[in-house]
Amino acid sequence: MTRIAFIGLGNMGGGMAANQAKAQHHVMAFDLSAAAVDKAVAAGCHAAASVAEAVADAEVVITMLPAGPHVRAVYGEQVLAHAPRSALLIDCSTIDVESARAVAQQAKAAGFRFADAPVSGGIMAAEAGTLAFMVGCEAADFPAVEAALAPMSRVTIHAGEAGAGQAAKICNNMLLGVSMLGTCEAFALAEKLGLAADRFFEIASKSSGQCWSVSTYCPVPGVGPSTPADHGYEGGFATAMMLKDLKLAQDAAAKAGASTPMGAQAEALYALFDANGFGGKDFSAIIELMRGRLGELR
Numbered sequence: 001m002t003r004i005a006f007i008g009l010g011n012m013g014g015g016m017a018a019n020q021a022k023a024q025h026h027v028m029a030f031d032l033s034a035a036a037v038d039k040a041v042a043a044g045c046h047a048a049a050s051v052a053e054a055v056a057d058a059e060v061v062i063t064m065l066p067a068g069p070h071v072r073a074v075y076g077e078q079v080l081a082h083a084p085r086s087a088l089l090i091d092c093s094t095i096d097v098e099s100a101r102a103v104a105q106q107a108k109a110a111g112f113r114f115a116d117a118p119v120s121g122g123i124m125a126a127e128a129g130t131l132a133f134m135v136g137c138e139a140a141d142f143p144a145v146e147a148a149l150a151p152m153s154r155v156t157i158h159a160g161e162a163g164a165g166q167a168a169k170i171c172n173n174m175l176l177g178v179s180m181l182g183t184c185e186a187f188a189l190a191e192k193l194g195l196a197a198d199r200f201f202e203i204a205s206k207s208s209g210q211c212w213s214v215s216t217y218c219p220v221p222g223v224g225p226s227t228p229a230d231h232g233y234e235g236g237f238a239t240a241m242m243l244k245d246l247k248l249a250q251d252a253a254a255k256a257g258a259s260t261p262m263g264a265q266a267e268a269l270y271a272l273f274d275a276n277g278f279g280g281k282d283f284s285a286i287i288e289l290m291r292g293r294l295g296e297l298r
């Protein structure tokens with residue numbers, strides 16, 4: 001049994017903390033939302049009244065927070081001041097690379113081991129304990145990080161030093177955003193050319209256009225494996241989340257001096273889709289923008 005402090009019990013963190021409790025670990029759970037803490041307690045965790053109380057006796061601290069400023073504040077103002085130096089600190093939030101590196105540096109200077117470990121997989125994977133983790137940390141610390149994440153993970157991959165997990169996450173999601181837009185455009189054109197969607201699916205998924213957005217997450221209802229397209233584009237990976245990750249990628253590209261014209265275009269298109277009120281729809285719903293049929297989504 002490991003003493004774990006879990007901070008941030010939202011859509012993702014709630015299921016993740018529950019899986020740590022299910023694995024018989026002692027989980028001290030804290031969130032600004034009392035309802036989120038109550039839910040974690042019902043799932044076997046113990047309520048903490050503050051970050052300080054949650055981390056006071058922790059062997060592992062796990063955070064799952066909205067964005068960079070939350071992570072900087074929770075570590076800078078609370079975790080580093082109150083956790084034992086021996087505690088392994090793991091931030092699983094998706095945040096900017098700069099914040100991840102800054103927090104890692106601060107933690108190291110204070111004598112802690114720290115990892116950024118963002119996840120791939122949504123709320124269902126968080127609940128099922130089948131998330132994929134991409135980890136930025138010192139190589140010597142990786143086995144301990146992997147073991148600590150095991151009850152929540154399907155696979156855990158060491159990406160490199162501090163910040164590398166976040167770098168991997170935003171590069172992967174930029175690629176996903178771009179490939180989904182290409183997939184939507186191709187299906188919309190196929191339709192205009194009178195090609196049946198199921199025929200194009202079968203051909204593209206066996207040809208050089210094959211990619212995850214075509215074969216596994218097809219944006220056309222009734223085609224290929226079951227996806228959010230088959231459920232009115234509800235559930236899945238929200239457009240607002242994709243937009244957040246594309247913005248992180250563009251910020252990182254600007255700071256690193258990288259040229260990412262396709263990523264920039266993807267950000268612009270998802271911002272447009274979001275601004276039209278579709279931030280809550282699955283990101284594959286953007287096919288309706290390409291088809292000129294946004295009205296059908298409302």
Ligand code: NAD
Pocket residue numbers: 007008009010011012013030031032033036064065066067070074092093094095119120121122123237241244
């Ligand atoms: P969420 O908004 O549901 O949960 C965040 C939680 O953090 C909230 O319950 C909030 O009250 C809590 N919080 C904020 N500030 C806090 C503080 N100072 N102290 C304690 N608790 C605090 O968000 P989520 O969907 O769980 O996402 C969390 C992270 O995971 C984000 O960075 C997101 O980008 C990433 N992510 C989400 C998904 C997804 O499908 N939802 C998938 C992959 C990655």
